[in-house]
Amino acid sequence: MKNIASVFESKHKKLGLVSFDAGTFDLINGEVFRQYIKVLFVPQGYSLAVDFNEYDIQVPSLFFINTNQYLSFEKAGAEEAFLMYYNRDFYCIQIHDEEVACDGLLFNNIFESPKVDLRGEELKTIRQLFLQISEELKLQDNSSEEMIRIYLKQIIISATRTWKKQHLENIDAQLVGTEHDFFRNFSRMVDIHYREKHSVADYAAMLHIAPKTLTQKFHKLNLQNPNEVIKNRIVLEAKRLLLYTELSIKEIGFKLGYEDPAYFNRMFTQKTGKTPAAFRKEIAK
Known part of the structure; x- marks a missing residue:
């Protein structure tokens, strides 16, 4: 996936996918995407801050960022990173209910951690889902909206399961x-x-x-x-x-x-x- 900048928009619904590196940090760190819910795929080597907490990425990671959260990338790795952004009209199962909703576990948890580390099959799965969303954004036929929403939900469900393993495994x-x-x-x-x-x-x-x-x-x-x-x-x-x-x-x-x-x-x-x-x-x- 190289130099992606694709958008699906229908009535009030919107989802976009952008690839970026150090040369486009100003765009990612700016105001353009602040109003959207965001899912970031960040390869190793990047450094960023989310809500004033700093993260140095040692393994590829996902970040789940809600509207109006502070986001700032400071350093890039060798590979491009990806930002998927969308509004509540595009995807929001039920506000303040389901774990996989736009206000779900990944966006709002008592550990205050929006990060999910990816390894092995989990990494392959997420890469493939981002690729499938990219392909649907290029195609944009009558079924693309629902297909993109299905892939997005798969990302969130998969990441929620992984987040639980990483944060709750030591708890009874x-x-x-x-x-x-x-x-x-x-x-x-x-x-x-x-x-x-x-x-x-x-x-x-x-x-x-x-x-x-x-x-x-x-x-x-x-x-x-x-x-x-x-x-x-x-x-x-x-x-x-x-x-x-x-x-x-x-x-x-x-x-x-x-x-x-x-x-x-x-x-x-x-x-x-x-x-x-x-x-x-x-x-x-």
């Missing part, structure tokens, strides 16, 4: 079976309500359990305590707003549910080691 199987949905539900709730609900008690009430019980569930799996998960989501959104908007720090704090600017400043500084003003100045460079 019975515990995963009984508690996995619970943690997914908590993660989704935080993503929906973090602007107005900031305490563990808020989420415990929605889950109909005691705050202490919620904290203990996280402790059993050696996860960050739920208070940290909540604060991390707030700080992540603050970083995005500092980067992508011209809102004042006071306005950002208010938008995130903090009426006291000093309290918001302290919380952000405690979590990041920088004041919001210092972070904005640094990321602008």
Whole structure:
């Protein structure tokens, strides 16, 4: 697959596939694709940041990135990488429900990991699915839309299975079976309500359990305590707003549910080691 830049578009539905390397980082890192859900196929040798977390790619990997997430490629490997982007009208099974939906496990999980390493047959499978999508984008006959959607769903299902192996294999199987949905539900709730609900008690009430019980569930799996998960989501959104908007720090704090600017400043500084003003100045460079 060489120099791919193909798009399927019908009414409000859109999916595109772009190949890139160091020479086209400005396009990938820019604003063009920020509004889309993205699946990245990244060969070894690349370095990138997703939501301000840095990744050096040692083996070919997939990244699953939702709308408005921060993405920046810093270094390229020897092979081209691929960006598939699409909107919710093209593919979204059921918002905040299925693991393989556009808000599913790969895009929203308590481990905050959007990355899936690919080896052996898994790598061959994903390469072939990207190739098949590329061929359908060239063909674009009456059945192409549904074929592309089927291949995209296969990528997400295959990657979801692999992600579970890589992140859950050291956790007791019975515990995963009984508690996995619970943690997914908590993660989704935080993503929906973090602007107005900031305490563990808020989420415990929605889950109909005691705050202490919620904290203990996280402790059993050696996860960050739920208070940290909540604060991390707030700080992540603050970083995005500092980067992508011209809102004042006071306005950002208010938008995130903090009426006291000093309290918001302290919380952000405690979590990041920088004041919001210092972070904005640094990321602008």
